[in-house]
Amino acid sequence: MQENPALPKPDSLSGGCATCPANRHLARLGVNVDNWDYVVALAGNPNTGKSTVFNALTGLRQHTGNWPGKTVARAEGGFQFGDSRFKLVDLPGTYSLLASSVDEEIARDFILFGAPDVTVIVADATRLERNLNLALQILEITDRVVICLNLMDEAQRHHLTVDDRRLARDLGVPVVPTTARRSEGIPALLQAVHDVATGAVQTRPHRLKTTHNPALDDALARLTQQVEAAFPGLPNARWVALRLLDGDAAIEQAVRDGSLGDLSRGERPPAPDERLRVAEVSA
Amino acid sequence: MSAQSAAPIDVLSAARDLRAGLGEDLHDHLSEALYTDAARLADRAVTRPDGRPRFDLDRTLDRLLTSRVWGFPIMAALFTLVFWFTIAGANVPSSMLANLLLDTVHPALKSGAASLGFPWWLSGVLIDGAYLSMAWVVAVMLPPMAIFFPLFTLLEDFGYLPRVAFNLDRLFSRAGAHGKQSLSMMMGFGCNAAGVVATRVIDSPRERLIAIITNNFAICNGRWPTLIMVATLFIGTAVPAALAGVISALAVVGIAVLGVGLTFVVSWALSRTILKGEASVFSLELPPYRPPRVLQTLYTSVIDRTLIVLWRAVTMSIPAGVVIWTISNITIGDASLAEHLVSGINPFGLLLGLNGVILLAYIVAIPANEIIIPTILMLTVLTAGLSGVGEGAGVMFELDSDNAIREILQAGGWTTLTAVNLMLFSLIHNPCSTTILTIYNETKSVKWTAVAALLPLGLGFLVTLTTATIARALGLV
Amino acid sequence: MTEHTGLSDTSSAPATLADLPVGQAGVVVALDLRGAERRRLLDLGLVPGTVVVAEMRSPLGDPVAYRVRGASVALRRDQARQITIADPEHKAPDHTAPDIEAT
Numbered sequence: 001m002q003e004n005p006a007l008p009k010p011d012s013l014s015g016g017c018a019t020c021p022a023n024r025h026l027a028r029l030g031v032n033v034d035n036w037d038y039v040v041a042l043a044g045n046p047n048t049g050k051s052t053v054f055n056a057l058t059g060l061r062q063h064t065g066n067w068p069g070k071t072v073a074r075a076e077g078g079f080q081f082g083d084s085r086f087k088l089v090d091l092p093g094t095y096s097l098l099a100s101s102v103d104e105e106i107a108r109d110f111i112l113f114g115a116p117d118v119t120v121i122v123a124d125a126t127r128l129e130r131n132l133n134l135a136l137q138i139l140e141i142t143d144r145v146v147i148c149l150n151l152m153d154e155a156q157r158h159h160l161t162v163d164d165r166r167l168a169r170d171l172g173v174p175v176v177p178t179t180a181r182r183s184e185g186i187p188a189l190l191q192a193v194h195d196v197a198t199g200a201v202q203t204r205p206h207r208l209k210t211t212h213n214p215a216l217d218d219a220l221a222r223l224t225q226q227v228e229a230a231f232p233g234l235p236n237a238r239w240v241a242l243r244l245l246d247g248d249a250a251i252e253q254a255v256r257d258g259s260l261g262d263l264s265r266g267e268r269p270p271a272p273d274e275r276l277r278v279a280e281v282s283a
Numbered sequence: 284m285s286a287q288s289a290a291p292i293d294v295l296s297a298a299r300d301l302r303a304g305l306g307e308d309l310h311d312h313l314s315e316a317l318y319t320d321a322a323r324l325a326d327r328a329v330t331r332p333d334g335r336p337r338f339d340l341d342r343t344l345d346r347l348l349t350s351r352v353w354g355f356p357i358m359a360a361l362f363t364l365v366f367w368f369t370i371a372g373a374n375v376p377s378s379m380l381a382n383l384l385l386d387t388v389h390p391a392l393k394s395g396a397a398s399l400g401f402p403w404w405l406s407g408v409l410i411d412g413a414y415l416s417m418a419w420v421v422a423v424m425l426p427p428m429a430i431f432f433p434l435f436t437l438l439e440d441f442g443y444l445p446r447v448a449f450n451l452d453r454l455f456s457r458a459g460a461h462g463k464q465s466l467s468m469m470m471g472f473g474c475n476a477a478g479v480v481a482t483r484v485i486d487s488p489r490e491r492l493i494a495i496i497t498n499n500f501a502i503c504n505g506r507w508p509t510l511i512m513v514a515t516l517f518i519g520t521a522v523p524a525a526l527a528g529v530i531s532a533l534a535v536v537g538i539a540v541l542g543v544g545l546t547f548v549v550s551w552a553l554s555r556t557i558l559k560g561e562a563s564v565f566s567l568e569l570p571p572y573r574p575p576r577v578l579q580t581l582y583t584s585v586i587d588r589t590l591i592v593l594w595r596a597v598t599m600s601i602p603a604g605v606v607i608w609t610i611s612n613i614t615i616g617d618a619s620l621a622e623h624l625v626s627g628i629n630p631f632g633l634l635l636g637l638n639g640v641i642l643l644a645y646i647v648a649i650p651a652n653e654i655i656i657p658t659i660l661m662l663t664v665l666t667a668g669l670s671g672v673g674e675g676a677g678v679m680f681e682l683d684s685d686n687a688i689r690e691i692l693q694a695g696g697w698t699t700l701t702a703v704n705l706m707l708f709s710l711i712h713n714p715c716s717t718t719i720l721t722i723y724n725e726t727k728s729v730k731w732t733a734v735a736a737l738l739p740l741g742l743g744f745l746v747t748l749t750t751a752t753i754a755r756a757l758g759l760v
Numbered sequence: 761m762t763e764h765t766g767l768s769d770t771s772s773a774p775a776t777l778a779d780l781p782v783g784q785a786g787v788v789v790a791l792d793l794r795g796a797e798r799r800r801l802l803d804l805g806l807v808p809g810t811v812v813v814a815e816m817r818s819p820l821g822d823p824v825a826y827r828v829r830g831a832s833v834a835l836r837r838d839q840a841r842q843i844t845i846a847d848p849e850h851k852a853p854d855h856t857a858p859d860i861e862a863t
Contacts, residue, residue, distance in 0.1 A: 046568070096314075101796075101800075103486070126571060127571075127830045127831050129326075133321045136317050159331075160330070161332075208316055213308075215304070227294055242313070244294070245298060246310060315809065322829070345832075349817075350819065452836070564796050568804075568832065570832075
């Protein structure tokens with residue numbers, strides 16, 4: 001079992017581990033002590049106030065700057081809602097999951113292989129078109145998604161009105177408007193995350209129907225069939241087929257070594273960093 | 284038709300065949316499809332009020348801040364303001380802290396220890412060594428950082444910093460680097476450890492390394508006192524009194540500018556040699572301006588940056604203080620260990636136009652540049668055998684009177700060349716240990732951390748050696 | 761660099777993004793880049809058919825900030841030179857017209 005070098009280890013000064021005894025325990029002992037009921041991933045474009053949302057959910061104070069591409073190596077935190085404990089993992093801000101920069105690999109790997117119970121996508125209400133590009137890609141990978149429509153105060157300042165209900169209907173997932181830096185909308189966000197995690201809300205994610213290119217559509221359909229045949233029950237066969245057509249090495253490897261099979265069997269494979277820790281223990 | 288359960292290998296070969304038939308356009312089509320969908324959905328959800336101009340203030344501001352006429356002057360003015368606020372604003376708090384921690388608490392601790400019957404060496408190591416060093420670092424480091432970081436962070440929150448990178452990018456691209464390096468460089472003027480962390484905004488690993496390795500040429504807060512003092516005492520006194528103030532100030536500014544120049548030259552050299560690689564994809568997004576939340580920013584920047592860096596520095600300075608006190612008080616033969624070390628290194632030091640005291644001070648004060656001056660003074664008194672000055676062996680100190688300091692140093696053999704080379708060496712030497720540790724944390728590479736630590740040091744030796752040789756050759760010394 | 765007054769000149773070389781004067785709009789026709797560069801630009805929204813506006817130029821001449829799909833992206837000249845563009849046809853404002861903030 002190889003160590004995944006793309007995944008940085010949790011930063012001990014990030015605050016998340018410092019305030020969360022279970023996490024500290026987890027990280028230090030290298031043992032998969034799962035004290036959490038659900039794992040939530042936090043994704044989104046750079047510069048959408050994702051860190052502010054992270055802080056608002058976990059109650060921490062971290063600096064947020066108005067600077068695209070600034071990423072904390074990996075921040076983890078936790079929160080409780082109702083009777084459930086949620087572990088929150090902050091993914092690097094990325095524009096897309098298609099290209100192969102390290103940030104995008106980290107985000108993609110976590111969402112696909114880490115199979116979080118919920119993926120929260122933080123979107124900038126003032127630049128929705130750009131942000132939806134990533135959201136649509138994530139919706140191809142997982143259907144347990146909540147869109148956090150952040151920076152609503154900025155939208156208001158620029159006289160933009162965003163119809164979150166319509167967006168929710170079109171996307172098929174909950175859309176929660178927030179202004180994280182004023183902690184507005186956070187309770188509703190927590191509720192939505194809880195509902196999706198527990199299955200109280202069933203999502204019907206919008207998926208790309210066509211690429212407007214017949215040759216590609218055809219190839220995609222055929223390969224998807226093959227993927228489904230090889231890995232029955234795989235929830236995102238079409239996306240996997242897409243990545244294979246694109247020559248994605250990591251996905252090819254997952255096909256080869258069968259880890260995609262874990263996903264289709266409905267087992268949650270250990271999150272990549274947990275795989276590392278399990279390897280340490282057994283070594 | 285595919286079988287009920289196909290083998291994975293079939294999937295892979297099917298993918299390969301289909302991919303061959305599609306050519307290279309897949310990514311294009313996919314991106315286009317995604318964006319078309321995204322645009323349609325966004326269009327349905329977002330309403331723009333008709334006739335009202337949007338983002339108008341943003342556009343005007345942008346045009347101003349990046350204009351050919353006003354862009355650079357505004358940039359220069361803003362950063363001068365930030366530095367001025369930092370230096371001027373930190374003065375009073377620093378001396379207050381010094382008064383408290385050094386002039387009040389320190390003697391109190393000593394007499395407390397005495398009344399508790401501490402042996403001299405225990406009280407020495409703990410109070411004169413560990414505590415004093417830590418107190419010094421806090422008094423010198425904390426006030427400027429508590430001002431610089433929040434100011435810088437406010438600019439960052441507001442959205443101005445990407446525009447700075449935008450304005451300066453051309454200079455950096457000529458040096459094979461990225462415009463965002465200007466930001467980690469600016470941050471480095473506050474603290475190099477924070478500057479290294481700030482390189483995270485640079486996506487490309489190659490360009491990020493260039494920014495990390497050259498960050499030390501930005502003169503951090505901890506080195507300003509050394510430069511200012513040396514310039515005032517030796518450069519300013521070498522010119523007519525009326526010009527003294529201006530010339531010393533210019534000398535310090537000159538060193539800072541030299542640092543900036545070195546950043547470009549070394550960046551250029553690195554990208555032609557050990558960091559030669561394909562040019563990475565340039566990307567720089569200019570986000571909308573956002574009104575910063577002043578109080579929140581002050582709070583988080585204090586917690587986030589100031590306290591964390593301070594904590595690391597404190598933990599580093601304590602062992603340094605212990606070492607300094609110990610080497611000055613362990614006697615081997617007829618002199619302290621420190622004196623032996625100094626005389627051992629002295630020939631090399633003189634070759635560089637410095638001396639043994641300075642080099643030893645830089646070795647033991649690797650944890651923090653702030654304690655260089657007090658350590659130098661203490662070691663000079665120790666090795667020169669001056670009596671009636673200082674506070675004892677191993678006890679760092681400073682004096683209020685500039686003349687008194689200069690007398691001590693001259694008794695230690697200082698000349699103008701020593702002063703000039705010290706200023707140069709202060710600019711071009713290895714990063715402090717906090718920064719080295721931070722570099723390792725950020726790069727996770729022993730190799731590059733070593734390069735980042737040793738390259739400036741080697742360059743510093745080279746520069747001082749050259750200056751000293753030239754000065755001697757010209758008969759100036 | 762010569763300033764073109766518009767994109768309607770009939771020179772043999774197609775106009776590139778680098779030729780787009782500040783304040784003018786163009787439609788992306790093709791990206792003459794490969795690999796990671798191409799993917800990054802596609803991810804940013806510079807897909808064929810997108811309307812881009814050159815917004816401002818750095819005081820040192822390079823890079824230039826372009827408005828793409830509601831966001832402002834700076835590109836260096838050697839990148840812009842490899843993106844061919846055409847005159848946007850005059851049509852009713854749609855979602856890709858960047859001067860109307862669709863997002």
